Amino acid sequence: MSNKPTLNTSLSPALLHLYDLSNSVVVIIDVFRATSTIASALYNGAKCVIPVDSVPKAIDISKSIGGIAAGERDGMIAEGLQHGNSPLEYTRDFIENKTLVLTTTNGTRLLQMALDKNADTIISGSFPNLSAVCDFLVKENKNVVLGCAGWKDRFNLEDTLFAGAVINRIAQHFTIHCDSSLMAETMYLQNKNKMIDFAPQLTHYHRLVERFGLIEDIRYCLTDDVANVLPVYMDGKLVAQ
Amino acid sequence: MSNKPTLNTSLSPALLHLYDLSNSVVVIIDVFRATSTIASALYNGAKCVIPVDSVPKAIDISKSIGGIAAGERDGMIAEGLQHGNSPLEYTRDFIENKTLVLTTTNGTRLLQMALDKNADTIISGSFPNLSAVCDFLVKENKNVVLGCAGWKDRFNLEDTLFAGAVINRIAQHFTIHCDSSLMAETMYLQNKNKMIDFAPQLTHYHRLVERFGLIEDIRYCLTDDVANVLPVYMDGKLVAQ
Numbered sequence: 001m002s003n004k005p006t007l008n009t010s011l012s013p014a015l016l017h018l019y020d021l022s023n024s025v026v027v028i029i030d031v032f033r034a035t036s037t038i039a040s041a042l043y044n045g046a047k048c049v050i051p052v053d054s055v056p057k058a059i060d061i062s063k064s065i066g067g068i069a070a071g072e073r074d075g076m077i078a079e080g081l082q083h084g085n086s087p088l089e090y091t092r093d094f095i096e097n098k099t100l101v102l103t104t105t106n107g108t109r110l111l112q113m114a115l116d117k118n119a120d121t122i123i124s125g126s127f128p129n130l131s132a133v134c135d136f137l138v139k140e141n142k143n144v145v146l147g148c149a150g151w152k153d154r155f156n157l158e159d160t161l162f163a164g165a166v167i168n169r170i171a172q173h174f175t176i177h178c179d180s181s182l183m184a185e186t187m188y189l190q191n192k193n194k195m196i197d198f199a200p201q202l203t204h205y206h207r208l209v210e211r212f213g214l215i216e217d218i219r220y221c222l223t224d225d226v227a228n229v230l231p232v233y234m235d236g237k238l239v240a241q
Numbered sequence: 242m243s244n245k246p247t248l249n250t251s252l253s254p255a256l257l258h259l260y261d262l263s264n265s266v267v268v269i270i271d272v273f274r275a276t277s278t279i280a281s282a283l284y285n286g287a288k289c290v291i292p293v294d295s296v297p298k299a300i301d302i303s304k305s306i307g308g309i310a311a312g313e314r315d316g317m318i319a320e321g322l323q324h325g326n327s328p329l330e331y332t333r334d335f336i337e338n339k340t341l342v343l344t345t346t347n348g349t350r351l352l353q354m355a356l357d358k359n360a361d362t363i364i365s366g367s368f369p370n371l372s373a374v375c376d377f378l379v380k381e382n383k384n385v386v387l388g389c390a391g392w393k394d395r396f397n398l399e400d401t402l403f404a405g406a407v408i409n410r411i412a413q414h415f416t417i418h419c420d421s422s423l424m425a426e427t428m429y430l431q432n433k434n435k436m437i438d439f440a441p442q443l444t445h446y447h448r449l450v451e452r453f454g455l456i457e458d459i460r461y462c463l464t465d466d467v468a469n470v471l472p473v474y475m476d477g478k479l480v481a482q
Contacts, residue, residue, distance in 0.1 A: 013394055014255050018395055155252055156261055157420040179398040179444050183428060190427065203420050 007144040007174035009163045009181040013110045014153040019145045021119040025162050027123045027133060027166070028114065030149035031158040032204045033072075033085050034107030035231075036221040038100075038238055039129040040087035041181040043227035045096035046075050051108045052101060054149040071103035075207050078103065086217050087128065087227070106149035111233065114147060125239060127162060128220065128227035131181075134169045136241075144174065146181075155188065157202050158221075161195070164188025195222045246384045250404045250422040253391040254351045260386045262360040264380055268374060268407070269355065269365045271390035273401040273445045274313075274326050276367040276472075277462040279341075281328035284369070284468035286337035289478040292349045293342060296321050303342040311441035312344035319344065327458050328369065333411030347390035350446070352474065355388060365479060368403060369461065369468035375410045377471050377482075385415065387422070398428065398443050399462075402436070405429025406465075428443050436463045 010016045028035060038049050053057050054080040055071060055078045062069035070083035077084035085104050102108070107124075114122050120142065125133040137144050146166060148159035164184035167176070171185070191198045199205045199218055220226065231238040251257045270276060279290050293299050296312060296319045303310035311324035318325035326345050343349070348365075355363050361383065366374040378385050387407060389400035405425035408417070412426070432439045440446045440459055449455040461467065472479040 010343065012256060014259075015253060015394065015396070018255075018393075026339070115322070152259075153256065155421045155424070157424055160420075160424070177444050177447075179401075180396045182442055183396070183398055183401070183424070186431065187424060187427065190431065201423055203418050 004173060004175045005141060005143045007146070007167065007176050007181060008178045009146040009167070009184050011147070011148050011155050011160060011180050012150040012153050013106070013113055016113055016117065016147060021114060021117040021145055023120055024143040024145045025121045025123065025137060025140055026114040026119040027137070028111050028122060028147055028149065029126065029159045029162050030107030030110070031126050031162050032208060033087060033217055033221055034102070034104040034129050034149070035126040036126050037085050037087040037090060037102065038231050039126050039227040039229055041090040041095050041100045042229045042231050042238070042240040043128070043230060044090055045094040046090065047097055047099050048239045049100045049102055049231065050237050051111050052103050053108055053112060054198045055103055058101045058103045065099055067099035067101045068095070069101050073105060075212055086214065087220050088216060089140050090188050094110040094129055096190070106152065110147055110149045122233035125162060125166065126224055127165065127224050129229055129231070130162070130165055130224045132228045132230040134166055137166070138170050138173050141212040151204060156204055158182045158204060161188050161191060165192070245416045248385040248387070248408065248417050248422060249419045250387040250389070250408070250425050252389050252396050252401060252421050253394050254347070254354055254366060255394040257351070257354055257358065257388060262355060262386055264361055265384040265386045266362040266364060266378060266381055267284050267355045267360040267386045268378070268390050269348060269363060269388055269401045270347065270367065270403050271348030271351070272403050272462050273348060273369055274451060274458055274462055275343070275345040275390070276326060276365040277369050278328040278331060278343065279365050279472050280367050280468040280470055281342045282331040282336050283470045283472050283479070285331055285333040287331065288338055288340050289480045290341045290343055290472065292352050293344050294349055294353060296344055299342045299344045305468055306340055308340035308342045309319050309336070310342050311394040314346060316453055327455065328377065328461050329457060346452040347392060351388055351390045363474035364405065365472040366403060368406065368463055368465050370470055370472070371403070371406055371465045373469045373471040378407070379411050379414050384416070392445060397445055399445060401425045402429050402432060405409040406433070417423050
């Protein structure tokens with residue numbers, strides 16, 4: 001028997017209940033774009049990111065603490081907000097020493113689910129902070145659940161590809177009996193050298209690029225280690241560790 | 242705009258609620274082994290297969306109609322039954338002109354869910370009846386949901402590979418905006434010529450082969466068109482169309 005901790009991949013928030021989170025590090029993965037934006041903001045000096053589940057809550061909290069309210073619904077800046085869910089919006093000039101109060105369609109909801117299920121530790125992952133995530137998971141040496149945010153509970157490939165990237169780097173440190181993880185690594189290996197070319201096949205690509213012209217966002221969100229911080233959730237906030 | 246019907250792939254029963262089944266042909270996919278067994282029994286002349294959700298129900302119904310009660314729980318012949326969920330058990334000598342009353346861990350449950358969601362048409366699919374399924378779906382020209390039974394709501398690769406095989410054959414007849422389908426076809430194309438060699442990587446392979454020695458079952462369940470009938474569900478029974 002191996003004494004290595006386990007690693008599992010949850011392909012949708014609707015499958016998260018299948019995994020025991022109470023002894024696990026849960027990685028929230030919302031590649032397009034929440035967790036890429038969180039990495040970007042923290043990398044560029046944001047004090048913290050407060051994820052919230054509604055626009056009114058984002059506005060209320062940001063007012064009370066002097067933060068930046070931001071978020072999207074269905075890929076667009078949410079009504080009533082001035083700032084959206086683009087990682088490129090959160091430059092150092094704009095976000096340094098500020099608090100970002102962020103609400104998104106999928107990532108925020110998944111994080112709340114992980115909290116409700118008493119996850120041992122919650123971090124957020126995306127290609128921009130791939131190495132920081134992998135280093136942390138190996139160092140912690142605990143069970144891991146890679147939690148894909150998907151799109152309104154549907155499977156999506158970009159989150160799966162990120163899970164595959166993590167697995168490809170750290171698999172030897174874990175016991176993996178999980179077809180989702182095997183599939184994720186296979187899909188990653190097949191596409192890792194052509195991620196930008198593969199992107200137009202993704203349903204979410206069409207949502208973002210054809211409807212909103214966010215090709216630069218897509219490129220950023222698929223680039224390794226351009227915002228290599230580790231966002232850890234504690235006391236209601238994601239802070240860079 | 243395309244007038245082609247849509248095709249979607251549901252990777253787990255826990256994701257089936259995301260799809261509109263009321264105007265769709267739903268393909269129940271439980272490669273290891275329920276839908277392979279259903280194909281085998283009908284191909285070998287069974288009058289019909291009655292899927293039921295419990296062992297007592299299988300026994301009661303088979304007694305009242307003089308049928309064969311069969312089924313598995315967790316991969317083994319279910320307690321109280323003499324016949325299991327092996328497609329190789331249902332030879333022509335044994336099953337011709339008989340009714341099989343079958344209860345299984347995953348496939349039967351998914352079929353009930355599709356019924357509850359008012360699926361327009363329900364058929365069952367597996368590699369042994371791949372061509373019959375594809376021919377029917379093209380001929381019907383309706384929306385399609387490929388429903389993977391998975392393992393206790395977890396994603397599994399063998400059902401996904403079958404979905405990919407169907408998509409690979411009939412994609413040109415459908416509108417497909419579905420990352421699950423794209424992934425399924427990719428995984429299928431990568432493994433179609435080495436299915437038996439790939440099988441040992443599947444979690445379910447270990448469940449069946451290492452614990453129960455069912456390697457011949459696995460081979461049968463991964464072979465195209467060896468029981469090429471079309472099981473259609475109507476009035477509580479799966480019958481060969």
